[in-house]
Amino acid sequence: MTSLSPAARGRLADLIAGPVFTPGDDAYAVETAGFNLTLPHRPSLVVGATGPADVQHAVRFAADHDLAVAVHTTGHGAVVSADGSLMITTRRMSGVTVDAPGRSARVQGGVRWDQVIPAAAVHGLAGISGSSPQVGTVGFTLGGGLSPVFGRTRGFGADHVRAFDIVTADGQLRHVTADREPDLFWAARGGKGNFGVVTALEFGLFPISRLYGGGLFFTEAQAPAVLDVWRQWAPTVPENLSTSFCLLRLPGDPLILHVRIAFLGSTEEGAALIAPLRAAAPAFQDTVAEMPYTATATIHNDPTEPGAGIDRSALLRDLPRQALDTLLSAPEDDLMMTEIRLLGGALQRPPAVPAAVGNRQDAAYCLFTASIPAPVPGDAERIREAQRRLLERMAPWSTGGAYANFQSTEDTGPAAVRAAFAPDSWDRLLDIKKYFDPANLFRINHNIRR
Ligand SMILES: Cc1cc2nc3c(=O)[nH]c(=O)nc-3n(C[C@H](O)[C@H](O)[C@H](O)COP(=O)(O)OP(=O)(O)OC[C@H]3O[C@@H](n4cnc5c(N)ncnc54)[C@H](O)[C@@H]3O)c2cc1C
Incomplete structure (x- = not known):
């Protein structure tokens, strides 16, 4: 030290x-x-x-x-x-200002989503946030920003950034927009913390106050049939319906299948759309209902307390029956939660203002797996090996690319970091990094380097 x-x-x-x-x-x-x-x-x-x-x-x-x-x-x-x-x-930089007529928010660099969501909801608006509102607005947005509610209709959070203030490695505070600093504006929206410390972020908000959403919970015995329905049904749903599923294997307990729904339309239309899932098997718990936007964290129910975790992810182009069988047959206990999010819609289209967020076009699903190692020697290695094997077995359906925000402590090598970007973006990112941070001061991250 x-x-x-x-x-x-x-x-x-x-x-x-x-x-x-x-x-x-x-x-x-x-x-x-x-x-x-x-x-x-x-x-x-x-x-x-x-x-x-x-x-x-x-x-x-x-x-x-x-x-x-x-x-x-x-x-x-x-x-x-x-x-x-x-x-x-950054947590002391906690100011949030909502411009309701302009449908935008300006937040300081340490603001969490759970500080933005209520401030915007007062005006019937919301920004593009993720499954956990405890996550930081800046870190989430610079890494792409995949929303389980808005992603398919609006694209990534990074696509809706209007401006940011950033302190670069030379100590300068720069106000960055698409016109003033186009290279930095492009690179930081996807290239994460590699270019400096963002002290303020301005981004677009969208009108929303309620939605039809929640979870359907099924038993281990029901899971294969329900997932077979989900895989055929998910690619047919409209863009204003987002869905994912999670296989939960808590040690000693039977597997639970949690299917998540967020529909930006009427309750009647939503109920009709998810009818095939409800018909596939009687869910032992069904929380899908009309909800205020401010309650969307209940759709995923992400952990709220810090803990040890090891995770990996992949982007998939396809999810045939064989891929689901691979997920379902993974060894018990080694993989505590394995999630598949449906992408598509605006997530696969180029944004109005180009951003460095990579791997949009060919990724139809995102896979994420996480486990909590027991505090005993060898457990972390056992989990890493199980996750490595799962990704290897899912490789036939993988795009080979990665989503930056879901890359973990296990994906910090140069090849892994590079996998989050398109090949031509990578060369441009290297040039911009060299210009703004020649000594690589900002390297405690998924570091953009040769
Ligand atoms: C439970 C959970 C749920 C999640 N759900 C989603 C999801 O639905 N969609 C999604 O896209 N991602 C999701 N993520 C990933 C999350 O968006 C990223 O891990 C994000 O980087 C977290 O940012 P943070 O500021 O909260 O964390 P930190 O650990 O504090 O920051 C992470 C990195 O972000 C950068 N950073 C943070 N603040 C600044 C700043 N002010 N200026 C410059 N760089 C900064 C830095 O490089 C820092 O190392 C989730 C993560 C967890 C743990």
Whole structure:
């Protein structure tokens, strides 16, 4: 770990309006805590930024002292150890402003979706957020931003960014739009935290206050028949219906199939559309009903407490019967949750303003698998091996590409990072990275490098 003299830390602390922590400080552990506990962080220095000026001082200090910069908002997407780095925590930058007539929001760099959703809902509006509202708005959007409600009708969150303010490696605060900084505007919308620290983000909102959504839960015995219906039915549904399923295998319990629905239309039309699923088998729990947009987190019911987790993902072009049999026959207990989201619609079309988000056209489904390792020697390796085998067995239907936001601690090598982008995008990303961050200060991430 790089050791910094107390004098150097003192000089930085004098410049920063927010708190500065070093290992040994009482609040250090809380400030650096992540969501995925398999990856604890031990940065040399932590800056609790309160605004762009703090970020600028911190970035300049890191450059002068040859420290990598880690950006930490909620810790939901931390994939590389931040040990020895200068970590900038953004949660104190928490302002949200909604422009209802302009159907847009401007959020500061540390805002979570659960801070945006209620503020926009007051105006009958919502942004493109993911399955967990605890996730950070900036991290989610820069990594693409796949919504289980809006994705198929509106595309990725990155497609609806109007502007952002970013502190680049030279310490400059830049206001970036499609016209002012077209390269940076393109690259950061998909290239994630590689280009600097975003201190504010402006993005479009859409009118919505209710939807027809929820989950259908089936037993292990029912799962093959229901999934066979789902696989034939899902490609036929209109774009305003989003759906996914999750196979839950909790140790010692029988498998549960959770089918998720979000329909942006009337209750009657929604009920008619999902009738084939309800007819496939009697669900032991059926929560699909009219719901306010603010309740959409209940559709996936993602975990809300930090824990250890190991995950992998893949994009699939097709989901024939054989692929479902492969998922269903995976060894029990090794794969605790395996999810397939239907993509398609606007997610497969080019956006109005090009963005670096890759692999749109040929990906029809997204596969994600996660497990919690037991705290016993060898368990994490057992899970990694099971996940590796699953991806290998699903390879016949895989596009070979990846979705950046679902890449994990297991996908940080250069080839894995590159797989999230189109080949011609990759060369352009490398050029833009070299121009804005020649020393690769921002490398505590899925790092864009040769
Ligand atoms: C339970 C769960 C559910 C999820 N659901 C979805 C989903 O439905 N759709 C989807 O697309 N993704 C989803 N994700 C993935 C999530 O969008 C990414 O992991 C995202 O990067 C998390 O951002 P964060 O700020 O919350 O996390 P952090 O760990 O704090 O940040 C992750 C990375 O984002 C970058 N970053 C964060 N803030 C800034 C900033 N202000 N400036 C510059 N870079 C920044 C940095 O590179 C940082 O390392 C989910 C993740 C989890 C754990």
